[in-house]
Amino acid sequence: MTIAALALIGAFVALYLTMYKMGAIGHLACGLGGCERVNTSKWAVFAGAPVAAWGLAFYIVTFAVALVGTSPALAHRREISYLLAAMSFVGVAFSAWLTYLELYVIEAICKYCVTSAVIVTAIFLVSVADVIMRPSVQTQEPQPLE
């Protein structure tokens, strides 16, 4: 549930940046002024699509998986926890790369990108905690009555 809530928040952050990148928003509200520099750099596009759009897709999928995982039928399945941990690990790695580019290559910080990096890191930590804390459901053979 925590993961679904975090993913939904992240989706709105990514949606805002995607709307800017697609031209639906004229400017980014950014007090420090680095947001547009980051989001108009050549690294703001990955594999032919805006990085923000990839982020939006990631958060939507993560939200969907987490939401499905809360259903009573699946709430006890460890596979969902593993899947969320694996997905968010990729998200953390990608965010780390983007943050490196911001700090050392573009030399500008976009606060929305940092917010997204924090959210995906939180999702990763929660999902890892979920994997660790979730006891495996053991199917026990019926014991013969004595």
Place this chain on the structure above:
Amino acid sequence: MANNNPPRNARSAAATSSSGRGRFYAVLLAIVVVGAGAIFYLMKSPPAGDNGAQAQAAYAALQRDYAKAGPPQPYVAGNPNAPVVIEEFADFECPVCGSFATVTEPDVRKHIIEPGLAYYKYYDFPLPMHHNTQSASNAAACADEQGKFWQMHDQIFAGQDQWGLNPDGATQVTDNPKSVFMGFAKAVGLNTTQFEQCYDSKKFQSRVNANAAEGFRRNVSQTPTFFVNGKMLLGSQPYDALKKAVDDATAAAASAPASKPASTPAPTSAPAASSPR
């Protein structure tokens, strides 16, 4: 005996409780409402951070430190060996510059530049109150990279109403002129992929800055400002005034043939990519 108690943890705990699920959906709904409201609020906030205040600060910094900018790289047209050099410092978003470019400049090109009477140099001088002018200068520089500066120059000025100031003279038609400039790029036959990469990365911002710095060096404070063999003419000029200035400069150059026609104090390196007409 089989363990019938489901494991309790973050994901499953609330899933097993209907009241917990109710709270969960309420939280999600709250996030949707707050998130949509936040985006709406941010869309309506003034662009002070990135465009307005930042443009003012950048202009002030350039004005203060213009000596540090590199040599200007004006866009050129005509015969570089002509006896007269006309230099224009203009702002793409300035309505008067637009009027000159669309009404007077065609005659200047036809009757002065093309016959070889004068060599023409265009310098960016983006003013800070025009929030989209830097983008326009960048678009023009990116067109120059593909050898079509003047075609883009004409499109940008002729289409000021699509991306520049509203008729009130204070507000902008759009906060994001990129789509308009992309349309112009397509109209003049540019490679739009290359243009977009150039535009997004502000590849030629230093060139725009250097051209503006040249204006500060020469005490330009309004647009358009012309120099005809170094003689400053403030404001938009009718064709006849510009022709007279060229004729006077031609006569002066003829009487002093040893003097160089170029008026620019620092040597202006016209890039090979510029497209002389």
